[in-house]
Amino acid sequence: MKKALVCGAGGFIGHHLVKCLKNKGYWVRGVDLKYPEFSPTQADEFLILDLREPENCKKALTLHEGKFDEVYQLAADMGGMGFISWAECETLTNNVLINIYMIKTSAEMEIQRYFFSSSVCIYRDMEPGEPKLYEKDAYPAMPDNEYGWEKLYSERVALSYAKRYGMKVRIARFENCFGPEGTYKGGREKAPAAICRKVATAKLKGEDHIEVWGDGSAIRNYVYVDDLVSAVYMLMQSDVEEPVNIGTEEYISVKELVDMIFEIAGVKLNVKWVSGPVGVQSRNFSHEKIYSLGWKPGYTIKKGLEITYKWIEERVKKDIEEGNL
Ligand code: NAD
Numbered sequence: 001m002k003k004a005l006v007c008g009a010g011g012f013i014g015h016h017l018v019k020c021l022k023n024k025g026y027w028v029r030g031v032d033l034k035y036p037e038f039s040p041t042q043a044d045e046f047l048i049l050d051l052r053e054p055e056n057c058k059k060a061l062t063l064h065e066g067k068f069d070e071v072y073q074l075a076a077d078m079g080g081m082g083f084i085s086w087a088e089c090e091t092l093t094n095n096v097l098i099n100i101y102m103i104k105t106s107a108e109m110e111i112q113r114y115f116f117s118s119s120v121c122i123y124r125d126m127e128p129g130e131p132k133l134y135e136k137d138a139y140p141a142m143p144d145n146e147y148g149w150e151k152l153y154s155e156r157v158a159l160s161y162a163k164r165y166g167m168k169v170r171i172a173r174f175e176n177c178f179g180p181e182g183t184y185k186g187g188r189e190k191a192p193a194a195i196c197r198k199v200a201t202a203k204l205k206g207e208d209h210i211e212v213w214g215d216g217s218a219i220r221n222y223v224y225v226d227d228l229v230s231a232v233y234m235l236m237q238s239d240v241e242e243p244v245n246i247g248t249e250e251y252i253s254v255k256e257l258v259d260m261i262f263e264i265a266g267v268k269l270n271v272k273w274v275s276g277p278v279g280v281q282s283r284n285f286s287h288e289k290i291y292s293l294g295w296k297p298g299y300t301i302k303k304g305l306e307i308t309y310k311w312i313e314e315r316v317k318k319d320i321e322e323g324n325l
Contacts, residue, residue: 079188121148175247179225213276216255224304
């Protein structure tokens, strides 16, 4: 039985990745600062550890017998644009510490396969209609925010350790990931979850409008969490040594995203476009590398949002009943 360590297993993607690995028959240890918020972990063992401390990285990686076959590093101090735009010191400090100590300790403990979750935030901003950027177009580098700079630096750290220690390091640059059991309130939520929450709240409270940051023109891809974790797994098993974009070919504007959520919720509300941290203007990335491994997304944005909206509306209903929204 293969053994996998998932760092960040109490978070959104890590929690779903644990489920995916369990379905594939792995023995899994999860590590995080907290347990998953919305449903119990399926990990065989779950350790609460702060991975900014090197001795905790060692604890996370130590087994009674043998070694982990695969280490998935998804732990990060992280959130949507609202969080990223103000938490620059936290992002640059906490995530660098986690990533340096995890890769260094893994290399020293002779881990053979290591996955690092990077982000398309490492790329520069784009104009609407611009041709696709390929993975190599990350350079010359000009990420739009400090979170992106940290991810780019940590990619380089991971690749350097791969070269020195002969460790198989796999790096994915995620586009926006969404799905059930992700943060949907509190300030760290990303756009799809935030808009689903606002629409559900207005619908259940009988309000006639919602507020959305920006003017609705920003273009993004959104990848459903089950598709994303299956891509992570495929990449981890592959021979691809360079970073790989993970997302789908479906790019939509924030306005289109809002309209889709109205349709799914069965409401038509007014939208007040208000100023806020919206991030880059446009995105368009090549996904040739991940598709070449045989990966194909199973969900359109609409299909993924139907599941996500339903889950968030149920949470919002409960929050309203309990006086929390
Ligand atoms: P998340 O915030 O839900 O999960 C991250 C987890 O890391 C959290 O549970 C958090 O408690 C944990 N963590 C933070 N600091 C820690 C520490 N010091 N020690 C141990 N655990 C710690 O985020 P997510 O959406 O699941 O993202 C997972 C990874 O994917 C992150 O590296 C993130 O940067 C990357 N990513 C996510 C997206 C997305 O759209 N969600 C996009 C691009 C990249």
